[in-house]
Amino acid sequence: MVIKNPEKCEICGKKRVITLGYGPHYFCDKHFVNFFETRIKKTIRKYNLISPKEKLLVALSGGKDSIVTLKMLHKFYSKRNEIKAIIIDEGVDGYRDKAIKLAIKTCKELNVNYKLISFEKEFGITNDKLMPLLIKNQKLGGTCAFCGTLRRHIMNKYAKKMKMDKLVTGHNLDDETQSFVMNVFNNDFDRLLRMGATAGVIEHEGFIKRIKPLYETPEKEIIAYCAYKEIPHYSQDCCPYSYTAKRNEFREMLNNFETRFPGTEFSILRFYENLKKELMPSKEMKIEMESKLKKCKNCKEPTQKEFCKTCEMIEKLKTEANKNEKENQINLKNKKPKSKKVNLKENEIKNNSKYNKKLTCSTTKYKK
Numbered sequence: 530m531v532i533k534n535p536e537k538c539e540i541c542g543k544k545r546v547i548t549l550g551y552g553p554h555y556f557c558d559k560h561f562v563n564f565f566e567t568r569i570k571k572t573i574r575k576y577n578l579i580s581p582k583e584k585l586l587v588a589l590s591g592g593k594d595s596i597v598t599l600k601m602l603h604k605f606y607s608k609r610n611e612i613k614a615i616i617i618d619e620g621v622d623g624y625r626d627k628a629i630k631l632a633i634k635t636c637k638e639l640n641v642n643y644k645l646i647s648f649e650k651e652f653g654i655t656n657d658k659l660m661p662l663l664i665k666n667q668k669l670g671g672t673c674a675f676c677g678t679l680r681r682h683i684m685n686k687y688a689k690k691m692k693m694d695k696l697v698t699g700h701n702l703d704d705e706t707q708s709f710v711m712n713v714f715n716n717d718f719d720r721l722l723r724m725g726a727t728a729g730v731i732e733h734e735g736f737i738k739r740i741k742p743l744y745e746t747p748e749k750e751i752i753a754y755c756a757y758k759e760i761p762h763y764s765q766d767c768c769p770y771s772y773t774a775k776r777n778e779f780r781e782m783l784n785n786f787e788t789r790f791p792g793t794e795f796s797i798l799r800f801y802e803n804l805k806k807e808l809m810p811s812k813e814m815k816i817e818m819e820s821k822l823k824k825c826k827n828c829k830e831p832t833q834k835e836f837c838k839t840c841e842m843i844e845k846l847k848t849e850a851n852k853n854e855k856e857n858q859i860n861l862k863n864k865k866p867k868s869k870k871v872n873l874k875e876n877e878i879k880n881n882s883k884y885n886k887k888l889t890c891s892t893t894k895y896k897k
């Protein structure tokens with residue numbers, strides 16, 4: 530067994546600048562960058578994520594994960610693959626607009642074509658209008674779950690419209706292990722099976738394959754990579770609605786485990802990979818599942834029911850919004866400005882520094 534000197538880079542012997550606890554690995558900045566990029570290329574090869582000539586659509590938010598994903602694909606695949614980006618504006622004033630500016634700037638620098646789609650234009654709603662309703666009435670569903678469903682809907686729809694072959698997202702190792710534990714805690718077997726470097730179970734022309742090149746890359750290393758390569762990304766504020774997400778609890782729990790027992794997240798991922806091999810539906814079952822798919826009566830996206838999940842959710846929320854508006858009007862007439870309560874809540878959410886402090890986007894500022 531080679532005994533490593535924790536003060537020196539294990540490759541070149543220069544001064545160590547980073548320690549990766551799970552190895553442990555000790556690297557200088559040059560060899561950390563090399564290690565980081567090589568692992569992403571290995572992930573892509575191992576899971577067969579990208580084939581020559583495939584057209585790749587990167588979902589770009591302006592945050593570190595999607596920016597690094599785009600930069601990696603551009604660096605290693607732009608000669609043999611066409612790369613475009615899709616930027617989604619969920620309608621969160623003072624947060625999303627700044628991140629979008631950065632996403633657009635990155636596309637322009639890399640000469641990558643992009644499409645900007647907003648919830649407002651696509652569904653006639655914004656997160657700013659809807660999230661207070663969801664927070665007020667938790668039976669309607671979680672804020673991030675709702676927002677995520679709408680985003681996936683847009684990504685799939687536009688990937689088809691733009692005739693792209695794969696949809697590339699910036700999900701990293703931390704995201705995947707959090708999802709795994711969440712799905713176990715929620716007893717959500719279907720979602721559990723849909724996880725992985727390539728998302729989903731069913732192969733159908735209505736679904737564009739979603740791939741995750743950062744599947745085996747820890748979040749902290751993405752932060753460090755951005756610092757060493759001086760990659761601008763949006764990390765000033767967290768989304769004001771993110772504090773309500775159940776995922777935060779799992780993030781904190783797994784971060785604690787990873788700090789105390791380095792390598793925990795990789796173990797979870799390997800366990801999931803082994804489990805998935807055992808549990809994946811047979812070819813016949815998949816064919817049966819695919820045969821049940823039809824087009825949503827409203828938007829024509831694939832679904833097993835009459836209406837897809839997105840259309841169902843939007844309908845439910847629009848009804849709730851109308852109900853709320855009527856209630857507010859009645860309250861105003863009765864000189865009880867109940868609507869103010871919602872506005873107050875909105876401000877509380879946006880200024881909730883206590884919760885924001887706990888979230889990763891406020892801890893993504895890595896100093897060399």
Ligand code: SF4
Nearest residue numbers: 672673676768770771
């Ligand atoms: Fe949407 Fe949640 Fe992300 Fe905010 S934190 S943009 S609500 S998924």
